[in-house]
Amino acid sequence: MVVPKTEIDVYIGKFLNNRYLIKDLIGKGGMGRVYLAEDAAKGGILVAVKILMLSLGNQQISQRFAREIFIGAQLGRKSKNIVQVLSYGMTDDKTPFYVMEYLQGKNLKQILKVQPLTLVKFVDICQQICLGLQCAHQGISLKGEIYPIVHRDIKPENIFIIDDGKQGEIVKILDFGIAKFLTERSGMTLTDSFIGSLPYCSPEHMEGRKLLDVRSDIYSLGVLMFEMLTGKHPFQIESNTFGSWYQAHRFQAPPTPEQVNPEVKIPQVLKKLLLTCLAKEVSERPQTISQVLVVLEKIKRQVARDFSLESDSVSSPVNLVPVTSISEKECLQKTWPKNKPIASIGFPHLLHTTQGVIPTFWAMLPKQEITNFSDKYHSTEFIDKMNLYPMLLWVTVLYNAQFSLTKWLSYFLDLKDNRGQRIAKLLADRGYYHLLFFALEEPTQCANVMTLTLTAKQRQQLTDWLELEEKSHEAIASEQAKTILKAEYLNLKSEILQKLVERQQIAKLGFRAWLSQLFDKILQIISRS
Incomplete structure (x- = not known):
C-alpha cells in the first residue's frame, strides 16, 4: 500500500488532535490523501489516517461528517469485509479526517494492472465484496431505526485485499458513507463530485436521483466484475467527460466479455449475471446482493465440479493466452x-x-x-x-x-x-x-x-x-x-x-x-x- 513520496507534505511529522503522529503518505485519491500514522494513545500502533479534500465551514456540515463516520464505524464492526473506522477529527485548518485500521496489501486496481485473476480468485473476491455490501444494505441502527446504507462509489480503488495468513486473502471495502457525504453536503458541482468514479456510476446516480437504493451498488459491481474478467471497461467513450460517461451508462448496450476480449472463456451463468447487473433499468437488475451471492455460489460449485489440472481451469487466468495466437x-x-x-x-x-x-x-x-x-x-x-x-x-x-x-x-x-x-x-x-x-x-x-x-x-x-x-x-x-x-x-x-x-x-x-x-x-x- 505504501507509495513513494514525490513532494514535501505539510502533514508529515505533525500530530493531529495531539494523538496521531503522521509518518508517511501511503495513498492519494479523488477524495483525499491517506497517511500512515502512529496512535500515541495506544502505544504507537500503526493506523491509517484519511484527510479529506475539503474544509468544513459550518456546524451543520461538521455534524453530518460525524454522522457518516459513525455509520462507517458501525459497519466495520459488523463485517470483516468493511474497513474498520476507529476515530475522526479535524485538522487546525478545519479539514476533516478519519482514522482507520492500517491495511497492508494492495487495492484491486493495483492488482489488475499486473495480473489476471483466476476464475476461483475472481469468485472469492466477488463473494467477499458482496458480503460487505450485504451487511451495509441490511442497514444499521440509528436512534432505534434501521437505515440501509448504499456505498455509491464501488470501484477498484475502494476494494482492498490483504493476506491474513491464517484466513488467506481478505477483501476490505473502503470509504463507506464518505462518498455520499462529499457529493451531497460539500457544496461541489455535480461534475466535480464524480471525479475518479464516473466509469462505475449507475445511470440513476448520474441523473442525480436523491433516493438511490442498493441496486445502484449492484450496477457498479457489474462494471467492476466485467473489468476483473476482461481487463477492460465494458463501455467505450469519446472523451473522459461527465456527458460522455452518462451517454455510455444510460444508452450503450453492455457487450459480452468475449466481444471485448476474445480470449476470455467464462461459464454461461456468469455471463448472464454480468449482463443483468449492467441492466440500464433498476427493475431488470438483481434486486438484492443476496441474489448475486446465490449465483456466485452456483458458479463456485460449478468450477469445483469441473476442476481438472489437465485443463488448468483453476490455476490459469480467466483471460488465457490463446493456443495459436497471432504472435505465435x-x-x-x-x-x-x-x-x-x-x-x-x-x-x-x-x-x-x-x-x-x-x-x-x-x-x-x-x-x-x-x-x-x-x-x-x-x-x-x-x-x-x-x-x-x-x-x-x-x-x-x-x-x-x-x-x-x-x-x-x-x-x-x-x-x-x-x-x-x-x-x-x-x-x-x-x-x-x-x-x-x-x-x-x-x-x-x-x-x-x-x-x-x-x-x-x-x-x-x-x-x-x-x-x-x-x-x-x-x-x-x-x-x-x-x-x-x-x-x-x-x-x-x-x-x-x-x-x-x-x-x-x-x-x-x-x-x-x-x-x-x-x-x-x-x-x-x-x-x-
Missing part, C-alpha cells in the same frame, strides 16, 4: 540470429509483433528433442537472492514422462541492467512468453513455438522484485550472485521435477483418482506409524 504465428517466421552460434544454447529476446513487444526465449535443440518436448509438461521458475544482488535466475523446465526426459533452460536476468529490467517487466505485464525452438539439423527457421503462462504469484513477485531493485544495494559482485543462484538452482531441481511428475500423474489419472491415491498413501503412512 509471427514467431514461426523468425530465423536464427546470424550472430549466435549453431549450438545447444538458449537466450531471451524481446520480439516486436503486431500485438506489441512480447518476451520470448529462443532455444536450439536437436530435432528429436523438440519433438519430444513439444506440448508436453513444462514449468517456469524464478530463483532470487535479492538481498545480496538484484538478479534472478529464470528457468524453463521441459518434461516428457514417456521417455523420462527433462530439459533445463536457464538465463540470468540482471535487474541492474536495463535489458534485464525490461524483460522482467514485460513478463510481469504480459503474464506469458513464447518459447521458440530451432533445430540443430535445420537451424535457420523456427521449428516450433510454445506459449508458457506465469502464475499470478509469479507476476506479482516480478513486480515486487523490480520495485525492490530500485532501493537495493548489491552486497556482492554479479559473478558471485550467479554462483550462489546456480547452487540454489541445483538444490531446487529435484523439487521442481517432482512437481512436474505429480502434474503428469494428476493429468493422466484424473484429479479425483490422484486425490484418492494420495489419501491411500497418507493412511498407509499413518498405519505404519
